[in-house]
Amino acid sequence: MFRLAARSVQHNPKRLLLTAFAVALGVGLIAATHIFTDSLDRGFTRLFGEIYDGVDVIVEPVTSDGDVGDPTSGDSVGKDLDDAVVQTARSTAGVELAMGSTEAVGALIGTDGETLAGGSGFGPPTLFFNWTGVEDFDSATIVDGRAPEGDDEIVVDVGTAEAHGLTVGDQVVAGGADGTYPSTVVGTASWGDGNNTQGATLVWASLDRVRELRGGGDGWSVVHVRVDDGADAEAVAVAIDDRLPDGVRALTGAAKAEEQAASLGEALKAVDVFTLAFAFVALFVGAYIIANTFRIIVTQRTREFGLMRAVGVKGQQVRTMVLAEALLIGLVASVLGILLGYALAGGIIGLLKALGPGESFAVPIIPLDAVAWGFAVGIVVTVASALLPAIHASRISPMEAMRDAATQNRRGLRMRNIVGGALALAGAGLTTVGLYAGLERPYVYVGAGAVLLVLGVTLLAAQLLVPLAYGMRDLLARVWRVDGRLAANNIHREPRRSANTAAALMIGVMLLALTATVTQTVKSVAADAIGGQFTADLMVVSTTVPGSADDAVVADLASVPDVRTVTRSASLDARVDGVLVPVTVLDTATAEEAIAYETEPAFAEIDGGVFVSPSAIEAGAEVGDTVTLVGEDGEVTLEVTGEYPTSGDGDYFVDFAQAERLGTTIDVWQYSIVAAPGADVDHVRADLEDLVATDYPLLTVQSPDDMLALANQLIDLMLAVITALLSGALVIAMLGVANTLLLSVTERTREIGLLRAVGARRRSVRRMIRIESVVMSVFGAVLGIVLGVALGVALIRALEEFGFETVTIPWVLLGVYTVLAILAGIVAAWWPARKAAKLDVLEAIAFDG
Amino acid sequence: MTTSTTVTIAASMRGGTKDYGSGDAAVRALDGLDVDIAQSEFTAIMGPSGSGKSTLLHTLAGLDRLTAGESWIGETQITGLSEDKITQVRRDKIGFVFQAFNLIPSLSARENITLPLDIAGRDIDPAWFEEIISILGLGDRLTHLPAELSGGQQQRVAVARALVARPELIFADEPSGNLDSRSGAELLGFMRRAVKEFGQTIVMVTHDPTAASYSDRVLFLADGRIVDEMREPTADRVLDRMKQMGH
Numbered sequence A: 001m002f003r004l005a006a007r008s009v010q011h012n013p014k015r016l017l018l019t020a021f022a023v024a025l026g027v028g029l030i031a032a033t034h035i036f037t038d039s040l041d042r043g044f045t046r047l048f049g050e051i052y053d054g055v056d057v058i059v060e061p062v063t064s065d066g067d068v069g070d071p072t073s074g075d076s077v078g079k080d081l082d083d084a085v086v087q088t089a090r091s092t093a094g095v096e097l098a099m100g101s102t103e104a105v106g107a108l109i110g111t112d113g114e115t116l117a118g119g120s121g122f123g124p125p126t127l128f129f130n131w132t133g134v135e136d137f138d139s140a141t142i143v144d145g146r147a148p149e150g151d152d153e154i155v156v157d158v159g160t161a162e163a164h165g166l167t168v169g170d171q172v173v174a175g176g177a178d179g180t181y182p183s184t185v186v187g188t189a190s191w192g193d194g195n196n197t198q199g200a201t202l203v204w205a206s207l208d209r210v211r212e213l214r215g216g217g218d219g220w221s222v223v224h225v226r227v228d229d230g231a232d233a234e235a236v237a238v239a240i241d242d243r244l245p246d247g248v249r250a251l252t253g254a255a256k257a258e259e260q261a262a263s264l265g266e267a268l269k270a271v272d273v274f275t276l277a278f279a280f281v282a283l284f285v286g287a288y289i290i291a292n293t294f295r296i297i298v299t300q301r302t303r304e305f306g307l308m309r310a311v312g313v314k315g316q317q318v319r320t321m322v323l324a325e326a327l328l329i330g331l332v333a334s335v336l337g338i339l340l341g342y343a344l345a346g347g348i349i350g351l352l353k354a355l356g357p358g359e360s361f362a363v364p365i366i367p368l369d370a371v372a373w374g375f376a377v378g379i380v381v382t383v384a385s386a387l388l389p390a391i392h393a394s395r396i397s398p399m400e401a402m403r404d405a406a407t408q409n410r411r412g413l414r415m416r417n418i419v420g421g422a423l424a425l426a427g428a429g430l431t432t433v434g435l436y437a438g439l440e441r442p443y444v445y446v447g448a449g450a451v452l453l454v455l456g457v458t459l460l461a462a463q464l465l466v467p468l469a470y471g472m473r474d475l476l477a478r479v480w481r482v483d484g485r486l487a488a489n490n491i492h493r494e495p496r497r498s499a500n501t502a503a504a505l506m507i508g509v510m511l512l513a514l515t516a517t518v519t520q521t522v523k524s525v526a527a528d529a530i531g532g533q534f535t536a537d538l539m540v541v542s543t544t545v546p547g548s549a550d551d552a553v554v555a556d557l558a559s560v561p562d563v564r565t566v567t568r569s570a571s572l573d574a575r576v577d578g579v580l581v582p583v584t585v586l587d588t589a590t591a592e593e594a595i596a597y598e599t600e601p602a603f604a605e606i607d608g609g610v611f612v613s614p615s616a617i618e619a620g621a622e623v624g625d626t627v628t629l630v631g632e633d634g635e636v637t638l639e640v641t642g643e644y645p646t647s648g649d650g651d652y653f654v655d656f657a658q659a660e661r662l663g664t665t666i667d668v669w670q671y672s673i674v675a676a677p678g679a680d681v682d683h684v685r686a687d688l689e690d691l692v693a694t695d696y697p698l699l700t701v702q703s704p705d706d707m708l709a710l711a712n713q714l715i716d717l718m719l720a721v722i723t724a725l726l727s728g729a730l731v732i733a734m735l736g737v738a739n740t741l742l743l744s745v746t747e748r749t750r751e752i753g754l755l756r757a758v759g760a761r762r763r764s765v766r767r768m769i770r771i772e773s774v775v776m777s778v779f780g781a782v783l784g785i786v787l788g789v790a791l792g793v794a795l796i797r798a799l800e801e802f803g804f805e806t807v808t809i810p811w812v813l814l815g816v817y818t819v820l821a822i823l824a825g826i827v828a829a830w831w832p833a834r835k836a837a838k839l840d841v842l843e844a845i846a847f848d849g
Numbered sequence B: 001m002t003t004s005t006t007v008t009i010a011a012s013m014r015g016g017t018k019d020y021g022s023g024d025a026a027v028r029a030l031d032g033l034d035v036d037i038a039q040s041e042f043t044a045i046m047g048p049s050g051s052g053k054s055t056l057l058h059t060l061a062g063l064d065r066l067t068a069g070e071s072w073i074g075e076t077q078i079t080g081l082s083e084d085k086i087t088q089v090r091r092d093k094i095g096f097v098f099q100a101f102n103l104i105p106s107l108s109a110r111e112n113i114t115l116p117l118d119i120a121g122r123d124i125d126p127a128w129f130e131e132i133i134s135i136l137g138l139g140d141r142l143t144h145l146p147a148e149l150s151g152g153q154q155q156r157v158a159v160a161r162a163l164v165a166r167p168e169l170i171f172a173d174e175p176s177g178n179l180d181s182r183s184g185a186e187l188l189g190f191m192r193r194a195v196k197e198f199g200q201t202i203v204m205v206t207h208d209p210t211a212a213s214y215s216d217r218v219l220f221l222a223d224g225r226i227v228d229e230m231r232e233p234t235a236d237r238v239l240d241r242m243k244q245m246g247h
């Protein structure tokens, strides 16, 4: 059977090439994801190893949960270590050297006030470290000049020096949360071997300066330890750890490197899951193409199979043969896909390296899991997709060998409609349950429901869509005469085939339309929120590190002429009944002036109590009750005095007086400015900008319009990323249209020859195929749009409590998708149309289909 | 030749040569052949298998190109025309009936019949259409798909399709070859009527002496050349002639 299958593949290699490619693309996406994250993972593991290479033991603060903060941002838990910890480490047996180190997030500013790095804006941070003079601890070596000695001397990393043209002797300004400090660049340094900073700006300064940039204090961020020659780092780490107070731990540098690599691995896994989801969408679409191709091939070979059965081949053997053919294609597709994935990942890594941020990637290799997944998925998808056609082939009776292809009995669509209807209903039901029933892990229900819905609609499409397309026959015939009529006929002739082909496109377009509907709604909700709710004239926000709740900032901002009120918005984490919850802190007296909150009653009437959001109410809080918030270093029991209307902005709302009693860091992320009536806001803005540029370089001034623009930019970026990831599925769907048409051109060879004989020109034959392709594509797209928008609306309705009250239908984008579908149809028809037009009339007539 | 001087020529070929393949494998299917097809006549082309009948029909009809020589449809010389121009000549001046697979499976009988007019964008002459339909007895079959028609009915639809555009010439390659003798006789009878009553010109390839007997004139082909012709043929005379040719 395998020999027969191989012979059949050999006999018709082109027919199966497109099919294999459809699977290969999906496999390629999977392989590329694995190869990409593997390279990143190995790169970072190497990097972390390098960083902690000379550090035997690390002593660092941890939260009560043992959380060490975000390892990639250089940000620790925000709690300092005091000198006693350094002493403890130093006095432990086996320790040769123990030194504290302090770091601060800040900004580097030119003498003209122009920010060079850090400060306002997003992107990699600017980190200040104190220079210890111990090379292993600094992880840096001076390249030019010398180490910083005085408080106004700094050393910058060589990459930053190059990027901003800084050389030894240049004057710059170091900016911290609370002030700015003129400094002289006295040297440049390389961080680790390759100054591989991931785009971050690294600055070394005196210990006092770094502490000032941090906003004061005399503690340490971390303590580095070197052990005696011959001492066991691990034993020393345990010994130090035993002597440390709660909230501080010691571990070896190697363990720390491993921990960071592992935590990055976790983060990469999330990226994996995200992209793999799209790879599976692509494969799902690919499965349609495979199933369709095999269906067509089986139909075309009906006579051959009938003949085999007539000469004594068992039905089961026919089935095995078809599946063997699928296995062969799956193998080829997997190999193709893995290579494709390697090329894709390699290309992206190369591109990133060329553009700058790719320095951490290790040389990409094809990891074992990429190979295993590639083959498993490629083969399983292909063989599973071919299963139904194979079963169909095994049921072909010997009588079929004698029958003319045109008179083969067609199976009715009834069974298909019943199954399709049931699946669609079940899918819609599951989706509804997932969205509204409030079960655990609702996305499982929504996801499964969506898959069933798509399968059901695909099956129903044979009954719904095809007659619709056929209904357009008269219109098509009026515009394109015979070409239009024949195109409509061809779609109608094999309703299953046309429906499956259109469905492949439908899935991709559905997800696009869904994404567009959701993002467009988010955009308009954001516009409403920012445009309608923000009554403040300007916002001063921190984009890098949150500000402290220092009154000085408020006083300085308020001292700017024509500023009427300054309202702080801040957040902190506290525990309620042992559960960590987000708490929003506001200057409640002026809050209403800055932002049109729809609380009940107004924030001004909070009366030293707490307001609760719907999710807190769900958790049991009620107006009149009391709630106890537990902070790091204190707790408050407050009366619930009001309700906040939506979830997502924090569960509990308190004023600063209560928040400060918790002893938890309060992160101020926004100062809302209301100008005096009649004041020129542009003037106020200019004055505020001058103020923050000199005194608070980490703050930036924005208008509500700026915020809206930024929000829109982020949403558009997300839409673009998802669209790019979906393009794989869309390309596969286009291949599907092309493949179906190619196969059906082969099937219709004699018919096309006849058309040409009675006077149809090549152009006209091409046009016929093109119309067929465009009609199928447009119907697939329209069905996808309808489904996608419907699912999007359902999803938004389910998120109503987060403030999604109105749905915005992205008409423009939907129009664009439809136009693109038409173009896709034209492109997909190119090869089949060419093939059909090139057919030699006589050969076509003599063709034995 | 005993052609009268008033006869108009519907198609002709001079020095028609057609080679297939090259070198040792080369086959000369037509060998410097001259032929004239008279208007409003039913011409049959006979000859042993492989004598070049189909090749002659195809090259005359512009479905295939001659290796050497020239051919005309009416006044139009088609040797040397571009593919698109030849297609246009076929569309406007020629009708076809093939041995089998004459019809587009997805089009109804009526749509198949009007196909050449539709392709050319020409209007249907309803009276003419009705006349053809009634002569061919297809009135109650017009909405049927080809798969729902018998072999004889399918070939009648093909003849109707060939007639409806009033082409200058109809070429038919073994039109009754796949039919039982009764349906075959019926079909050939219709074709003969079209020639007699409407002055239609038909060229038919056949190897069946009975089929040939419906024609006005039989051309005998051997090794790519016309070796003989017969006017007012009967089945017996044609059979005798074929036997002489060693068939």
Ligand SMILES: Nc1ncnc2c1ncn2[C@@H]1O[C@H](COP(=O)(O)OP(=O)(O)O)[C@@H](O)[C@H]1O
Pocket: B020, B021, B027, B028, B029, B047, B048, B049, B050, B051, B052, B053, B054, B055, B056
């Ligand atoms: N496409 C072709 N390629 C090669 N040889 C051909 C082709 N068509 C016909 N021939 C050869 O040309 C000769 C005449 O063929 P044909 O016109 O089909 O004869 P007939 O119709 O009388 O049986 C035969 O020898 C045949 O083998």
Ligand SMILES: [Mg+2]
Pocket: B053, B054, B055
């Ligand atoms: Mg022949």
